[in-house]
Amino acid sequence: MRAGHQATGPGAITPDGCAVELYSRLPVGTEPDVIASAVPAGAHILELGCGVGRVTHPLLERGFTVTAVDESPAMLERVSGARTICSPIEDLDLGEQFDVVMLGSFLVHAGDVEVRQALLRACVRHVAPAGCVLIQREGEDWHNDVPRERVDPSGFTVRIVSSEPAGDGAHSVHAEYEFPDATWTQTFLSRPLAREQFEEILTEAGLKVDRYLTDDRTWVRAVPAA
Template structure:
């Protein structure tokens, strides 16, 4: 077993490399993709150039490539990026990224917008705006309302048990959340910080980065399409 703590408030345990935000590379290697590719495909133009921020091992990247999109995949973990194939890859913290180019679509998935550190969250959204074309869009994945309120809970999924073990306030509207993932042959845990966002605080965070809500893409409002605010326009 290995333990690594790099970002304050984030940690992970279990076999294999652990990323700075506590994600276990080998865990994400075995997890299946959900409905994210379908949601994205319905929301953006066919064949769009997509900048995927926080791509991990490519669970979403690879299905998007299969659907005919061109993807530039960004992650701060070289161990994660080593699992991505068929896409241009860039190793960088998202908030520091500046590629000097614009994309039809910028994708910020994995609930990253709930970063506990306000400076990091705002940096993520500014990176989205910095890289999206003025006539393009940003797709953001949000946590569902009250996701971490019912503790503990667990469910069987993908051959293992996913367990929300704890969610504790740590001040300034931030929760410290622990998830456990138990499989017959291995187990992992992740501790991360999450700042819940109402629709109003989410919209305000977008506005601070020069973005505005265009549409909620799913009934549970976890997927949002935002548009750049341009002079004389939206």
């Protein structure tokens, strides 16, 4: 388990505290539509942190080619139809470049600054000169509007119970997912990034914002700065 991360609940748990069975149950949101609207039809997408393929599978259905990367073999067992690679994102070096590199799941908010920098270096390493990097950010008040809960139409409740300072600018976030037949908890480190901070770290990594893809600016299209 990565430092600062822990989880409870049935089934396999990944090193960053993600429960495989939980993520297999979570419905896909608007992500595939947002992604499809920002990239060329039929693009080859490198999906970093694909999990069980919640977004992978809808992208395949839309005609994209996907190379799906995750550090958890148990997660990758749930992915079908895509080329899969088991590796920590920070260490990934395929010697290939892609039309699109995708860093979802708020991974850019990694609590460890060195990990975040390595994640962005992996994006830059693999994006084609004329390609783009799609990054998912936390909402502007994500750490302030706590506690909060949302009842999903499919019948489960997700709660962000707390977000407490954990030192050096990172927060320890505790979440709960309650289903009729099972409950999972997850605690993880997250580093809040205001818009200006986010754009600054992209510049440091050799990227620049092309445009924000959603009104709440949680999805971003970035391109190589050169």
